[in-house]
Amino acid sequence: MKKTLFAIAFATAGLLAIPAAFAQDAGRTAQQGWYVGANAGYGEVSKGPYDDGDFAGGIKGGYRFAINPETSLAAEVGYQYLGRVDMSHANAFAGLYPSNGKSKLQGATAGLSLRYNFSQSWYGELRGGAFFAKGQGLTDEATPSFRRFNSTNYYAGAGVGYNINQQWSLGLNYDRYQGSGNGVHLDTNSYNVSAEYRF
Template identity: 30%
Template sequence: MNKRIQMSVIAIAMVAASGSAFAADQGAFFINGNLGQSHFHSRYYTDNTGTSSAERVGYAWNLGSGAGGLGVEAGYVNLGRASVSAYDGAYSASAKLSGPVVGANYKYTFNNKMFVSVRAGWFRSKFDTKVSGIGSQSFSGNGAYSGVGVGYDITPHFSLGVNFDEYHGRATVYGTKAKQAVSSLSGFAEYRF
């Protein structure tokens, strides 16, 4: 089964169980998607920007009038690919970073329907590397993510906004611990039901 489908099924089951325990709070399930640009923070890459995307599902509980909402989320992020080339293109290497995320979020909505949000959680980072003349290989590890966002509730069920997220990928590469920080600036759409 596709990893994205597996994560979506796990996330829906997780938030369904959580939601049933707090059914009286008038919370809502949500699904959202992000599309934007990522930036790999490393001086070694000659091309360190890529296209980023993310899909998340979750459940958010209302904390009361004027207090905002607290939620759980799970999903999958693709942070794009960074690359390096040397010797007039005779040598090239690239790294793609992606993986599932599980975390928590908080959203505060103002009277004018504008909102601010924060999120943080676990990132199971997977590095797909490709080196010319050698081939491809994947490495995985446990990392973290955090982010902030601003947006507008167009209807009680639909929002648009902008997020800035920071991902910290980690993996063990041939016995050496490696890490890669990647930031992502993206637009998002969210539907609540």
């Protein structure tokens, strides 16, 4: 009889706990799990021989961990293409260089992303990490020379976004990529729109 009463009490306590568990889930806005994303926008260089911009875009993916009901931290990797920019001064010297002196910057990324959900729909995000840059362009010397480089630099950025549903979100972002090496400086400001899909 005691065992039966104990079992009934235990089952009743379990049934009473179910609504509380659902209430906690309802208040939870932080996402957790695997995701992939893509972005597209404008990449701007404004240093040395370059003062212009071009199309920029990339892809990324990672895993997001919920660290409290509103905040999540993600480890992610990706690849960014940051455009080909023309020389900012008169192109009188352009023919002297490969690709007419146009710059080019791209590379892989590996970093962290911290996301705070203001509500079920809106979030803000900070991110940063390593940028494994591969580029080419003119040095910013008085007499520029055209060089290629591979270097490990950094990227950092911030954005805001809207969760369309549990799987999809759209965002507006600003990212800064340090793209320097071998005397060439192609640090790029990227203004982009992003889309993310969560599994």
